[in-house]
Amino acid sequence: MNDAGVxxxxxxxxxxxxxxxxxxxxxxxxxxxxxxxxxxxxxxQKTKFEEKxxxxxxxxxxxxxxxxxxxxxLVKLIHPELIMEFLVHxxxxxxxxxxxxxxxxxxxQRLRFLDLLEENTIExxxxxxxxxxxxxxxxxxxxxxxxxRRKNEEKSIKDLQAGLSVLNLCVENxxxxxxxxxxxxxxxKQQKGIIELLAHEKAYKILDxxxx
Amino acid sequence: xxxxxxxxxxxxxxxxxxxxxRMQKRYEEELSKLPSGSLIKKKIKGxxxxxxxLREDGNVKFIYQGKDVSKDLIKEYARAxxxxxxxxxxxxxLKKQIKFLKGSLRGKESI
Numbered sequence: 244m245n246d247a248g249v250x251x252x253x254x255x256x257x258x259x260x261x262x263x264x265x266x267x268x269x270x271x272x273x274x275x276x277x278x279x280x281x282x283x284x285x286x287x288q289k290t291k292f293e294e295k296x297x298x299x300x301x302x303x304x305x306x307x308x309x310x311x312x313x314x315x316x317l318v319k320l321i322h323p324e325l326i327m328e329f330l331v332h333x334x335x336x337x338x339x340x341x342x343x344x345x346x347x348x349x350x351x352q353r354l355r356f357l358d359l360l361e362e363n364t365i366e367x368x369x370x371x372x373x374x375x376x377x378x379x380x381x382x383x384x385x386x387x388x389x390x391x392r393r394k395n396e397e398k399s400i401k402d403l404q405a406g407l408s409v410l411n412l413c414v415e416n417x418x419x420x421x422x423x424x425x426x427x428x429x430x431x432k433q434q435k436g437i438i439e440l441l442a443h444e445k446a447y448k449i450l451d452x453x454x455x
Numbered sequence: 456x457x458x459x460x461x462x463x464x465x466x467x468x469x470x471x472x473x474x475x476x477r478m479q480k481r482y483e484e485e486l487s488k489l490p491s492g493s494l495i496k497k498k499i500k501g502x503x504x505x506x507x508x509l510r511e512d513g514n515v516k517f518i519y520q521g522k523d524v525s526k527d528l529i530k531e532y533a534r535a536x537x538x539x540x541x542x543x544x545x546x547x548x549l550k551k552q553i554k555f556l557k558g559s560l561r562g563k564e565s566i
Contacts, residue, residue: 279470306541308485310477321478323548397466400459 245372247296249347253284253375256330256360258401260376263367264409267379268416281326285377287361288331292346299348302327317341318350332357359385359429380421383410384429384437391436403444410449419452426453465560472556479549486542494520494532507532 244250255263258278299309302320307327310319318341320327331342333353341350360377367374377385386406393399413422426434441450492509505520520528 279467280474303538306545308481308542310481321481323475323478323545323552326474326478395466397462397469401463401466404459404463 244298244301247298247301248292248294249296249298250372250374252290252292253286253329254361254364255282255374255376256285256357256382257281257283258405259283260379260382261405261409263369263374263376264379264382264412266369267365267367267376268412279326280324281328283328283330285330285332285357285360286344286351288342295346295348297348315339315341315352316350317352320349328352330354330357332361334358356385356388359388359425363425378421378425379409379413380418380425383407383413384422384425387437387440388429388433391433391440403440407444407446407449411446414448414452419455422449422452423455468556468560472553472560475549475552475556479546479553482542482546482549486539486546489535489539489542490532492518493536494524494529 259282261278299307299318299320302322305322307320307322307325310321311317312319317328329344329347329349329351331351331353333339333355337353337355339353342353344351359381363378363381364375365378367376376382383406386402386409390399390402390406393402410422426437429437438450438453441447441453492507495506495508497504497506502522504522505524506517507520509516509518
């Protein structure tokens with residue numbers, strides 16, 4: 244994917260970011276890297292790909308197969324070690340139909356609140372490969388927002404723990420101003436939800452930064 | 456007492472078990488789509504003859520294809536051979552995962 248120029252156009256999101264943040268902060272903190280095999284890539288709707296890449300065909304050699312989700316028409320690329328999916332930000336009420344990515348021969352799933360992950364990114368070099376990930380602050384706050392909205396309790400706890408661990412890492416690495424800046428730009432309703440969640444979890448270090 | 460961490464771990468294991476079961480089904484479907492058997496070339500009295508070798512009801516069967524076959528057919532069977540190996544490896548890996556995940560989730564509580 245790197246050789247085909249795909250990795251430089253997409254943003255890695257989800258729990259696979261956690262070990263990369265550990266790398267970003269020079270391994271100063273031991274973070275939990277509890278994650279599934281799902282590897283999600285966020286694609287900005289504005290992204291232009293210079294060349295067409297037939298991703299399913301390209302990964303077929305590695306034993307990946309396509310998985311269609313009916314009736315939505317979503318495509319995932321699956322392998323016993325990895326489940327790859329592409330996502331785009333769903334604006335407003337938006338359509339729930341998949342977003343076509345003809346340059347990757349894939350469809351992407353539209354999800355809400357991904358703009359928070361898209362608007363502020365960093366580059367991390369991992370095993371010599373440049374990977375784009377959301378800024379840890381955006382990632383952490385996004386996890387708290389979706390944790391509040393999850394109906395599945397186990398997934399909600401997983402998001403909460405990932406969000407707290409990344410935000411605590413940000414606080415320890417002097418990202419206070421960034422936390423305040425990003426927090427100010429999110430919806431008031433979401434801000435309230437985050438504050439309540441942090442208070443409930445007794446995450447006073449993060450709460451203190453936000454309330455300063 | 457079930458803590459948040461335990462719940463999150465259990466949630467991940469359950470999700471992964473569902474994923475593995477779903478993937479197993481998909482790989483079996485893909486495997487069944489591949490052409491059966493292998494294309495082989497036999498040299499008989501100095502001449503090349505192509506056959507598809509199949510195993511049917513425990514017996515090996517040779518289906519004659521002719522003295523010459525298209526490059527596309529050779530390519531198709533070579534690709535099928537390669538993919539069959541990969542899919543069988545994937546299925547073997549998935550079976551092990553399912554066994555492990557079921558065992559891990561069973562523990563003292565029901566899944």
